[in-house]
Amino acid sequence: MACPAAWGADAPPVTDRQVVETIDRLKTWLYSRFDETHGHWEPRSDPNSSNFGGVTALVVTALLTAGEPPQVRPLARAIDFLSKAKLDGTYEVAVRAHVWASLPNRYRSLLERDALWLLEAHDGRGRYRYTPRPSTYDHSATQYALLGLWEASKRGIATPDPFWAQVERHFLDAQNPDGGWGYQTGSQSKASMTAAGLTVMHILLQQRHRKQTRAPEPIMAALGRGMSWLHRRFDPSRNVTADGKDAHHLFYYLYSIERVGLASGVRFLGDRDWYEVGARVIFDSAGSNGISGNVADTAFALMFLARGRVPTWATKLVSPTEPWNRRPHDVGRLTAYLSDMGETELNWQAMSADRSADQLLSAPVAIVIADRELKLTEQQERNVKGFLDRGGLLLAIPANVSTRFGRSVRELARRWYPRWPMRRLDPSHPLFHARGRVRAASRVHGVSNGARDLILLVDEDWSMSFQADPKPGARAAWALAANLYTMVSEHGHLAGRLAALPTRGRAVAARDRLTLGRAHIDPGAPNPIEPAVWSVMSHIIFNRSGIDLEVADVAVADLGDCAYPLVHLAGTEAVELDEPHLAALERYARGGGTLLVETVGGQGAFALRIEKQLRKRFESAAVILSGRSPIIRGETFEGGHDNRRVDYRWQTRTRLGVMHRHRIGAFLIETRPAILVSHEDLSLGILGVLRTDVHGYRPESARRLMTNIVLASHDATTVQATAPAE
Numbered sequence: 049m050a051c052p053a054a055w056g057a058d059a060p061p062v063t064d065r066q067v068v069e070t071i072d073r074l075k076t077w078l079y080s081r082f083d084e085t086h087g088h089w090e091p092r093s094d095p096n097s098s099n100f101g102g103v104t105a106l107v108v109t110a111l112l113t114a115g116e117p118p119q120v121r122p123l124a125r126a127i128d129f130l131s132k133a134k135l136d137g138t139y140e141v142a143v144r145a146h147v148w149a150s151l152p153n154r155y156r157s158l159l160e161r162d163a164l165w166l167l168e169a170h171d172g173r174g175r176y177r178y179t180p181r182p183s184t185y186d187h188s189a190t191q192y193a194l195l196g197l198w199e200a201s202k203r204g205i206a207t208p209d210p211f212w213a214q215v216e217r218h219f220l221d222a223q224n225p226d227g228g229w230g231y232q233t234g235s236q237s238k239a240s241m242t243a244a245g246l247t248v249m250h251i252l253l254q255q256r257h258r259k260q261t262r263a264p265e266p267i268m269a270a271l272g273r274g275m276s277w278l279h280r281r282f283d284p285s286r287n288v289t290a291d292g293k294d295a296h297h298l299f300y301y302l303y304s305i306e307r308v309g310l311a312s313g314v315r316f317l318g319d320r321d322w323y324e325v326g327a328r329v330i331f332d333s334a335g336s337n338g339i340s341g342n343v344a345d346t347a348f349a350l351m352f353l354a355r356g357r358v359p360t361w362a363t364k365l366v367s368p369t370e371p372w373n374r375r376p377h378d379v380g381r382l383t384a385y386l387s388d389m390g391e392t393e394l395n396w397q398a399m400s401a402d403r404s405a406d407q408l409l410s411a412p413v414a415i416v417i418a419d420r421e422l423k424l425t426e427q428q429e430r431n432v433k434g435f436l437d438r439g440g441l442l443l444a445i446p447a448n449v450s451t452r453f454g455r456s457v458r459e460l461a462r463r464w465y466p467r468w469p470m471r472r473l474d475p476s477h478p479l480f481h482a483r484g485r486v487r488a489a490s491r492v493h494g495v496s497n498g499a500r501d502l503i504l505l506v507d508e509d510w511s512m513s514f515q516a517d518p519k520p521g522a523r524a525a526w527a528l529a530a531n532l533y534t535m536v537s538e539h540g541h542l543a544g545r546l547a548a549l550p551t552r553g554r555a556v557a558a559r560d561r562l563t564l565g566r567a568h569i570d571p572g573a574p575n576p577i578e579p580a581v582w583s584v585m586s587h588i589i590f591n592r593s594g595i596d597l598e599v600a601d602v603a604v605a606d607l608g609d610c611a612y613p614l615v616h617l618a619g620t621e622a623v624e625l626d627e628p629h630l631a632a633l634e635r636y637a638r639g640g641g642t643l644l645v646e647t648v649g650g651q652g653a654f655a656l657r658i659e660k661q662l663r664k665r666f667e668s669a670a671v672i673l674s675g676r677s678p679i680i681r682g683e684t685f686e687g688g689h690d691n692r693r694v695d696y697r698w699q700t701r702t703r704l705g706v707m708h709r710h711r712i713g714a715f716l717i718e719t720r721p722a723i724l725v726s727h728e729d730l731s732l733g734i735l736g737v738l739r740t741d742v743h744g745y746r747p748e749s750a751r752r753l754m755t756n757i758v759l760a761s762h763d764a765t766t767v768q769a770t771a772p773a774e
Contacts, residue, residue, distance in 0.1 A: 062328045064546040067357055070327075070334050071114055074350040077338040078107055079122055087125040089343055098179055101133045102140035103343055105147055110347035112150045114354035127151070131158055138176045138189045141165050142196030149199035156203065163200035166193050167207060174214035186231050187222070191244035195307075198251050202384070212255045219248050220266055226290055227273030238289040239281060240297060243304035246274045250311040254377050259516045262374045271376075275314065278305075282317035284325040299339060299348035302326045306352050313364055313380060313398035315410070323356040323545060358393040359542035361386070361533055362413040362443075365432075366400040367424075373398070374447070375515035379415060385520040386533050390540050394533075402427065405434030409549065412536040412738065414440055417511045419447035421456040433464050436502045438549070438580040439737040441536060444505045447512070457505050461495045465502060467575065470495050479504070482534040482740050486527045497577050498620030499649030499732060500739050504532075538697065538738035549736055550587045550751075558596035562589075562762045565602040565615035567643075569623060576601075577618055577648050578731045585734060588751055589758055593687030597758065607643075608635035614761035618646045618731060619654035630665055637715070637722040642761050650700065650729035650743030659725050662715055670713035670725050678763075679721065680710060682756045685763040689752040700728060700743045710745075710753065730754055 078089075086093050088104040108126050112118065118127060127147065135141050141162050148159035170176050175185035176193040194215065197207045222245070223229055228237025229245035249271050257264055286294045287301035295301075309315070309322050316322070330349045333339055338346035364379045383396040397411060401424060408414060414435060416422060422444075424432065436442060446453040461470050473479060473492045480486050495503040510525040520526060534540070566576055586597040602610055604617065605628055615636065625633070637643055647655040663669050673680050675692045682688025693708045701707060711728055714721035729744025734754060736747045745753065 059328055061324060062331050062546065064357070064544045066331055067327050067353055067544065067546060070331050071350065071353050071357075073334055073336075074338055074346055074353070075111060075114055075116065077336070078111065078343065078346055078350070081338075081343055082122040082126070087129045089126065091343070095134065098137040099140060100137070101130060101135040102137060102143060103347075105130060105135075105140060105143040106344055106347045109143055109146045109150065110350040110354070112147065113351050118151060131155075136180070137178055138166070138169060138180070138193050139178070141169075142192040145196035145199055149203055156205075159200055159203060160205055163197055163205050163207070166196050167211065169193065170211075174211055174218055184232075187229055187241050187244050188231065191248055194248055194251055198255070201255060207255070209256060212252060215248065216252050216256065216267070219245055219252075220270055223270055223273065224290075227277035228290060229274070236290045237277060238287060238295045239278065239283070240287050240295065240301040240304045242274055242277050243301070243308045246271060246278070246308040247304070247311055249274070250308070250377070254381070258377060258381075259518075261512065261516075263376050268373075268376075271312075275312070278308075279318050282320065282322065284320070284322065284329050299330075299345040299352070302329070302352050303348045306356050310355070310395060311380070312376075313396050315360075315397040315399055316403075327353060327356070327546070355393070356395075357544045357546070358395045359537075360395040360397050360411040360545055361537060361542060362396045362415055363408060363411040364396065364398045365414050365416045366398050367418075367428075375417075375511050378417070378511040378514040381520065382514040382526070382529055385526060386530060389521075389530060390533075392540060394542075395545065401432055403431060405431050405438055405440075406549065406551075408432070408435040409438055409440055410545070412440060412542070413443055413532070415443045415445065416457075417445045417447050418453050419450040421452045422460065423456070424460075429460070429464075434580075436464070437578075438584075439500075439732070439735040441501055442503045443532065444503065445510045446505075446507070447509055449507070449509050454505060454507070457503070458493075461503050461505075465495050465497070468495050468497055468502070470503070470505065473504075478535045478741050479528060479531050482531040484527055484530065486524055486531065490524055490528065492528070498652065499577060499729070500737060500742065535740050536738065538699075538740055538742075541738055543736075549584055550591065552587045553591045556594070558590065559594040560762070561596040561598065562758070563598045563600055563612055564758070564761070565607075565610055565612035566599050567602055567604050567607065567615050567617040569604050569617075569619070569625070569629065571603045571605060577620060578735065581618075581731045581734050582616075585751070585754055585758065588734075588755060589687075592755055593685075593759060593762075595687075595759075595762060604629045605632055607641075608632040608639075610636055610641060612641065614642045614644065614758060616644050616646065617658075618648045620648055620652040622653035622657035625658060625661055630661060633662070633723070634665060638717060642722060642724065642757075644724045644726070644757060646726045646730055648729060648731045649739075649741070650727065651741060655725050655727045659713070659727075662723060666715055668715065670715050670723070673710070673712050673714050673721060673724075677714075677721065679712070679724075679756050679760050682752075682759075685756075685759045688756050688759055691749070691753055691756060694749040694753065695746040696728070696749075697733075697742060697744060697746055699740060700745075703743060712753065724757065 089107045090103055094100055104126050111123055116123060130144055130147060145159060145162040148155045169180035171182050171185055176189040177185050178189060201207055222233040224237045226237055228242040230236050230241055249267050253263055281288050287297055289295050305322055330353060339349050362379060379396045383394050387394045444457040458470055470493050473494050491507040493505045494501050513523045513525040582599040589595050589597045645655045645658050659670055678684045680691045682690055691710060694710045713725040715723040729742050730750045732742050733745045733747045733750025
């Protein structure tokens with residue numbers, strides 16, 4: 049197998065599309081291996097074997113994790129087989145418990161049966177081997193048994209605390225001095241078993257210590273040492289031991305890494321995204337026969353790809369100098385609640401504020417929790433503000449209702465966004481009704497640019513509720529967080545984990561350059577509402593056409609002498625342009641320039657008011673561009689798109705009653721569309737921002753429309769530059 053070398057620095061990042069294609073291939077191959085005669089995936093039909101039923105349980109779990117409906121005939125038959133089979137192995141019963149936990153409540157009695165079997169099968173000290181009540185143990189079988197009991201616990205089937213106390217004593221004692229865990233106590237550390245030990249630590253935090261205001265120090269110290277071991281030695285192509293050897297079982301190991309990554313929220317091991325590089329290994333290993341014709345390895349690989357690809361909705365910001373993680377499962381428990389509520393899996397992650405804005409953008413919300421003043425370095429401030437400027441939202445939660453924390457967040461907001469003061473949210477804000485109505489008893493303050501929220505500061509300790517409330521959803525914090533998720537995902541439409549904003553994709557010289565204008569009405573305030581829009585568009589334009597795009601700020605009053613072929617004038621609320629401004633716009637348009645007027649967010653009346661003023665000035669109305677217009681058809685210039693069919697956000701379709709026809713208006717000078725008007729949002733679509741209160745085009749359509757507008761202006765410039773002198 050050639051995969052060990054494939055993940056290295058020279059390997060291109062695997063894409064979300066490649067992941068989806070690989071998932072489909074693995075599913076197809078697994079279905080092809082189904083034993084139609086016996087209704088299972090067992091390599092041999094020997095019900096007396098201790099591992100009988102395990103492969104079937106593993107494949108069914110993998111296919112359910114990958115979103116396959118249990119009614120599909122092979123799955124339905126395999127589930128029926130598992131419900132009747134007498135299994136007598138630890139792995140087999142534990143994995144079967146995962147099957148019942150993934151199915152509707154009518155399978156609860158089967159989950160209770162397997163949980164009881166597991167509870168009675170340990171060695172008397174919370175440890176397991178292949179078969180019940182063993183005289184020896186290993187950490188691999190033990191972790192699978194504990195995972196099965198954990199799945200049962202999450203469905204309300206409790207395991208007694210004295211059992212978990214035994215588990216805690218053992219795993220704390222079994223950790224090696226180097227921070228890792230081995231197959232048994234005293235054996236050398238290896239990556240898969242270190243991941244197992246870390247996963248067990250997270251299970252213990254949830255099962256024994258969830259209600260504590262601070263996590264116990266021995267477990268947190270063990271987690272720190274174990275994660276340090278993984279950070280130093282993580283290799284996605286080898287299950288390494290402490291002495292650098294390969295312990296093999298690669299795909300079992302990758303799935304172990306995923307479990308600890310998802311339980312802890314950790315996205316990077318060392319400096320590598322463990323999912324991205326693990327997916328690269330699987331992508332390069334998957335063939336027409338799954339993973340080397342091995343059913344179990346293929347099932348582990350499928351679970352890794354499918355579970356890890358689940359959208360990441362929130363990042364818990366890590367600060368190396370602040371006690372950010374005293375409640376290690378607050379955001380994780382909230383995420384599980386949101387997943388159950390929406391009947392769709394979600395992930396969360398923990399990430400340092402030292403990470404770049406683009407890396408932070410892997411989730412739409414960044415959550416910062418502290419009980420003291422928030423202190424960020426200059427670089428961390430640039431990273432977090434860059435995340436906000438590129439479409440992110442910061443949720444600030446004061447642990448222990450810390451007023452010092454609240455004051456420090458307000459001060460940051462004042463420095464970052466002096467134009468937009470922090471205000472208390474009105475009860476009509478989507479935070480109070482996006483999914484379910486919540487009485488606005490909690491005071492929530494926010495900073496908005498008029499199109500979307502940038503910062504939300506709550507006045508209660510939501511973190512403690514998420515960590516310790518006996519019943520998720522009991523307090524208003526849960527409902528408000530559910531509304532927040534609905535807001536930032538546009539009712540649950542987040543993309544997969546590897547989806548990202550467009551970046552410059554080819555290292556070749558530009559074939560041409562183009563400078564556009566970004567207009568502002570107030571000469572003293574050139575700061576745009578969405579400053580990252582044209583940075584994203586520059587990558588899109590280069591990848592599509594090979595043109596280097598630059599953007600320069602220009603005051604509206606100076607447009608009359610402006611030579612830029614395209615100027616973007618964007619705003620939110622209605623403004624009244626004075627005579628000098630209108631004269632400058634007219635002079636620019638009659639001089640051959642193209643002006644694009646846009647209401648960012650699509651909610652306000654910015655474009656509508658300017659259109660009314662221009663209608664009076666030009667003594668004509670704007671017309672909707674026809675499908676024959678080059679800006680719409682896109683066929684007359686290199687890199688253009690056919691935009692005769694576009695996609696709107698669902699709330700926009702509902703409001704406008706249109707489905708797929710664009711609504712770009714134009715004031716014509718002679719036959720040229722000189723001033724374009726979009727009442728629907730383009731900018732937030734270009735940034736990929738999903739918000740329930742944004743009206744406009746879906747991201748792909750917004751980018752395609754803007755691409756044609758830019759390329760049309762370039763085409764006009766080229767024609768003018770090459771026209772013969774009169």
